[in-house]
């Protein structure tokens with residue numbers, strides 16, 4: 001503002017050189033990354049490439065404390081920026097210098113570095129924090145599930161706020177080192193590979209590494225008392241599974257399901273291309289949470305999913321997400337169909353593989369089981385709205401859309417698309433529109449009307465029973 005008062009001329013020009021000409025143009029990073037479903041999620045002005053989380057957790061009190069070190073790069077001239085976080089912060093350093101910080105909104109931490117940060121520079125942010133995750137809520141809910149032997153962070157679309165500060169949106173993927181100190185006898189489970197463990201003075205440290213780009217909601221931490229099994233897929237990927245020792249009646253069914261992880265990942269690779277990570281597994285903490293989650297490399301399962309015996313289908317679903325959701329992530333949360341429609345369809349393919357009904361038979365059954373006046377058909381999988389992001393229709397109508405596509409373009413092109421898509425957008429993000437464009441490119445057909453009918457109309461489409469119908 002004051003620069004406008006300086007008269008033009010040589011003197012003014014030299015003044016402008018002395019005071020960086022752009023200083024007045026530095027501005028705060030946006031408090032949201034620009035997702036219309038969740039305007040406050042993620043942040044603007046920087047991009048994180050790596051999270052190093054060095055934590056200590058006490059199961060008896062649910063106290064979590066430690067240091068997060070973020071490696072980031074600015075994407076604008078930045079006077080200030082936000083992280084998404086709920087726990088109590090005691091110190092923030094940016095490039096070594098203490099920064100001022102303040103909480104704002106439901107889950108925002110506003111950080112003002114000592115010196116403004118020019119666009120395109122590497123920045124190291126160190127956040128020291130502590131807190132009791134189970135005591136924190138945002139918008140009236142929690143993603144931290146306290147268990148009798150510890151706790152676990154798992155939810156979608158938001159899971160990180162309760163355990164580490166982040167740029168919480170799938171558009172900003174990063175690699176992770178998660179190092180957690182827990183009392184001897186407890187274990188810490190996270191994504192990727194267990195690099196090492198070490199014990200002293202009654203505490204054991206678990207060092208986990210997830211070395212491929214990973215969305216924040218796919219990062220997980222569980223502390224508890226687990227039985228750990230190890231193995232290898234036929235294709236050579238090491239598998240590490242963990243089962244709470246206290247699953248009671250559900251223990252054997254959980255284990256009989258999840259121990260098939262390697263077999264299922266190899267089977268999925270035939271459809272989706274090579275498994276994209278160097279670690280694999282699953283874990284079941286002692287929680288009564290209702291959902292499972294495709295946490296990267298190592299999905300989270302709830303004991304409830306195994307209450308009726310084995311549930312291999314849920315394992316197929318979460319492992320399918322490793323390609324559809326984790327490797328290729330939504331660009332915005334309205335794109336959730338590119339995750340859930342495909343993970344559901346993988347379950348139908350598995351059913352066919354197990355001789356429990358073909359995908360077409362299941363599609364016909366699902367289609368018939370929702371009459372035209374069922375509100376199920378008012379949910380548009382291509383843009384369900386935040387309130388219906390995980391509505392059954394996103395899954396089942398979403399998979400019906402794929403059966404309709406398969407019937408329209410034939411198996412050869414359909415399966416070429418299922419395999420080509422993860423490779424095309426590997427380690428990145430995509431939209432529903434990107435998928436439609438890709439399907440049209442591979443098949444050479446104009447598919448706008450088909451996807452409009454199955455994804456974006458608030459009414460029941462025509463039948464899927466015979467090829468080409470319902471277009």
Ligand code: ARG
Pocket residue numbers: 155156157291292293294317340343390
């Ligand atoms: N992506 C998860 C799954 O496929 C769904 C998570 C639902 N989250 C929730 N809070 N209900 O199983």
Ligand code: ZN
Pocket residue numbers: 317321339340343
């Ligand atoms: Zn899913």
